[in-house]
Amino acid sequence: xxxxxxxxxxxxxxxxxxxxxxxxxxxxxxxxxxxxxxxxxxxxxxxxxxxxxxxxxxxxxxxxxxxxxxxxxxxxxxxxxxxxxxxxxxxxxxxxxxxxxxxxxxxxxxxxxxxxxxxxxxxxxxxxxxxxxxxxxxxxxxxxxxxxxxxxxxxxxxxxxxxxxxxxxxxxxxxxxxxxxxxxxxxxxxxxxxxxxxxxxxxxxxxxxxxxxxxxxxxxxxxxxxxxxxxxxxxxxxxxxxxxxxxxxxxxxxxxxxxxxxxxxxxxxxxxxxxxxxxxxxxxxxxxxxxxxxxxxxxxxxxxxxxxxxxxxxxxxxxxxxxxxxxxxxxxxxxxxxxxxxxxxxxxxxxxxxxxxxxxxxxxxxxxxxxxxxxxxxxxxxxxxxxxxxxxxxxxxxxxxxxxxxxxxxxxxxxxxxxxxxxxxxxxxxxxxxxxxxxxxxxxxxxxxxxxxxxxxxxxxxxxxxxxxxxxxxxxxxxxxxxxxxxxxxxxxxxxxxxxxxxxxxxxxxxxxxxxxxxxxxxxxxxxxxxxxxxxxxxxxxxxxxxxxxxxxxxxxxxxxxxxxxxxxxxxxxxxxxxxxxxxxxxxxxxxxxxxxxxxxxxxxxxxxxxxxxxxxxxxxxxxxxxxxxxxxxxxxxxxxxxxxxxx
Ligand code: D5M
Ligand code: FE
Ligand code: ZN
Numbered sequence: 001x002x003x004x005x006x007x008x009x010x011x012x013x014x015x016x017x018x019x020x021x022x023x024x025x026x027x028x029x030x031x032x033x034x035x036x037x038x039x040x041x042x043x044x045x046x047x048x049x050x051x052x053x054x055x056x057x058x059x060x061x062x063x064x065x066x067x068x069x070x071x072x073x074x075x076x077x078x079x080x081x082x083x084x085x086x087x088x089x090x091x092x093x094x095x096x097x098x099x100x101x102x103x104x105x106x107x108x109x110x111x112x113x114x115x116x117x118x119x120x121x122x123x124x125x126x127x128x129x130x131x132x133x134x135x136x137x138x139x140x141x142x143x144x145x146x147x148x149x150x151x152x153x154x155x156x157x158x159x160x161x162x163x164x165x166x167x168x169x170x171x172x173x174x175x176x177x178x179x180x181x182x183x184x185x186x187x188x189x190x191x192x193x194x195x196x197x198x199x200x201x202x203x204x205x206x207x208x209x210x211x212x213x214x215x216x217x218x219x220x221x222x223x224x225x226x227x228x229x230x231x232x233x234x235x236x237x238x239x240x241x242x243x244x245x246x247x248x249x250x251x252x253x254x255x256x257x258x259x260x261x262x263x264x265x266x267x268x269x270x271x272x273x274x275x276x277x278x279x280x281x282x283x284x285x286x287x288x289x290x291x292x293x294x295x296x297x298x299x300x301x302x303x304x305x306x307x308x309x310x311x312x313x314x315x316x317x318x319x320x321x322x323x324x325x326x327x328x329x330x331x332x333x334x335x336x337x338x339x340x341x342x343x344x345x346x347x348x349x350x351x352x353x354x355x356x357x358x359x360x361x362x363x364x365x366x367x368x369x370x371x372x373x374x375x376x377x378x379x380x381x382x383x384x385x386x387x388x389x390x391x392x393x394x395x396x397x398x399x400x401x402x403x404x405x406x407x408x409x410x411x412x413x414x415x416x417x418x419x420x421x422x423x424x425x426x427x428x429x430x431x432x433x434x435x436x437x438x439x440x441x442x443x444x445x446x447x448x449x450x451x452x453x454x455x456x457x458x459x460x461x462x463x464x465x466x467x468x469x470x471x472x473x474x475x476x477x478x479x480x481x482x483x484x485x486x487x488x489x490x491x492x493x494x495x496x497x498x499x500x501x502x503x504x505x506x507x508x509x510x511x512x513x514x515x516x517x518x519x520x521x522x523x524x525x526x527x528x529x530x531x532x533x534x535x536x537x538x539x540x541x542x543x544x545x546x547x548x549x550x551x552x553x554x555x556x557x558x559x560x561x562x563x564x565x566x567x568x569x570x571x572x573x574x575x576x577x578x579x580x581x582x583x584x585x586x587x588x589x590x591x592x593x594x595x596x597x598x599x600x601x602x603x604x605x606x607x608x609x610x611x612x613x614x615x616x617x618x619x620x621x622x623x624x625x626x627x628x629x630x631x632x633x634x635x636x637x638x639x640x641x642x643x644x645x646x647x648x
Contacts, residue, residue: 008049011038012443014047015048022055204459205450212410213410219423230513232510232575257570261301264343271579281298281347282297294351299347301317302345310328312334313326316358326359333364337363342562347364368599383633387405388586388608389433398645402463406466431527431606434460434478435456435460457497460500470505487526527545557578559576584604607623626644
């Protein structure tokens with residue numbers, strides 16, 4: 001096996017083939033050391049060195065990106081080219097008909113090269129200044145913190161030769177060196193060494209754990225009132241049909257993604273247009289007909305964003321064309337625009353110059369209205385409890401704490417206040433990663449106490465059977481569950497998760513889903529989109545997930561970025577758009593409790609029941625297990641956080 005790869009694996013780091021292409025040659029030339037790379041990956045909070053990490057690292061080290069070997073899914077070209085323009089749409093101008101043309105040609109104007117010097121006038125002077133000092137936006141980590149030294153096993157000196165073509169990654173099979181390429185939990189190809197499966201483990205499935213509700217305790221009789229307002233299984237998503245008998249699978253997928261992005265644009269454009277501050281909205285393809293002194297609005301998907309000395313340069317696309325947009329540093333919206341994620345839908349107000357550049361002075365996100373109608377009060381108090389990421393089957397699953405929680409639900413309480421709450425808990429919502437799963441990441445086997453997926457769901461169901469009958473549970477999948485790995489996730493695969501389908505007071509929901517409880521809308525999602533926000537926005541971290549959750553809500557999308565960390569399924573409709581403003585958003589996934597409100601919407605991250613794993617230790621994820629937010633359904637606000645962590 002390649003020494004570079006081996007050295008990384010020794011340190012529990014993995015590298016994707018595309019990142020290998022970027023780094024191997026520089027490593028061979030000793031342009032950086034293994035420890036520098038590992039420390040950098042650590043600051044990014046990942047143990048997988050993918051092309052994003054690799055290219056940022058190269059930038060930091062001021063090393064060149066190898067050009068020819070650049071795989072298609074680095075920055076400009078995601079594996080499936082997301083072009084709204086290139087695939088037939090009625091209002092596309094004639095110029096698009098040449099298939100080799102780039103999508104940016106569709107505006108009928110030459111595409112703007114960043115090096116191009118505009119010819120004359122004040123405008124060209126401005127353009128010149130804008131493009132000076134252009135650089136990509138960094139994710140905010142300025143190098144690597146000193147003193148945070150991991151025990152890095154350096155095998156650098158031993159390196160004899162490193163093949164520069166990285167060809168050993170092309171095989172999907174084991175290649176004789178014990179190296180295989182598989183898809184990781186995020187759908188990225190990566191290298192791993194097959195692990196040894198050792199002895200049978202002994203474990204309990206909690207069959208004997210049966211709680212009798214506290215006979216002295218009085219539960220209030222509350223009439224349930226719930227409705228699943230949004231579940232992705234209610235959408236009959238027809239995959240596009242091949243145009244003729246020879247239609248290839250790849251083409252169908254491209255078509256599905258094109259349709260997905262069109263649907264996103266359509267839905268979010270509708271939301272943006274509700275903003276009274278936007279004036280005349282013009283299709284990007286029609287900008288050339290707009291007079292230079294006329295202020296107009298454009299709405300489109302963010303293809304790219306770059307920072308220059310003078311401001312931000314975006315490439316924005318709608319179904320009629322692509323345009324470069326400049327937003328100056330002194331714009332009041334600069335900070336907001338800086339935080340926007342790739343593939344979000346945004347609006348700009350400004351002036352179009354015939355040089356092909358849109359000079360924006362305002363930037364808008366779909367966002368949430370400042371004020372909303374108050375909902376009518378409820379006749380009685382009713383509470384919902386929001387939990388997530390139980391990870392049954394993991395060695396780190398806090399079973400004692402979870403059992404204490406179940407006892408609490410059964411009326412074994414410690415105070416008068418708790419008594420009042422428990423008697424009125426009517427709903428329990430679980431936002432995914434209910435079990436730890438199998439083969440979710442390389443090396444997971446040794447982290448499992450229950451190394452069998454059927455047994456994991458059996459064990460979970462035996463625990464949840466102790467949730468009192470008067471409480472309705474809503475259970476949705478996450479990335480550790482037996483379910484489609486890409487989001488949105490329709491449901492748990494019934495074959496594996498049968499025991500939880502059989503629980504009589506459980507309702508299985510999709511990820512995402514909207515549950516209407518007594519007229520209040522609770523948007524439930526596992527929360528993988530948080531990862532993309534954290535990776536793209538300087539200053540936002542896993543340790544305070546409320547803030548990235550606000551960013552997602554402002555973009556009105558659960559995971560906008562395509563082709564980075566979160567795999568998005570090629571559904572022809574975008575079901576991750578937050579079409580209606582909910583009263584509450586619940587997520588989990590990052591394993592840290594947080595609750596914030598944004599414009600009246602309660603955002604809750606309901607943490608986990610899993611203590612810190614070895615892997616999380618390595619990437620500095622510090623979970624806050626066994627915290628239980630209690631929500632007053634009437635206000636849809638967290639009114640209390642219970643803490644069972646002393647048993648964890
Ligand atoms: O996610 C638990 C936490 O671990 C959450 O903060 C995401 C993070 N995580 C999981 N895998 C990775 C990789 N590969 N890099 C960085 N961070 C990661 P869970 O879904 O429970 O595993
Ligand atoms: Fe999780
Ligand atoms: Zn998760």
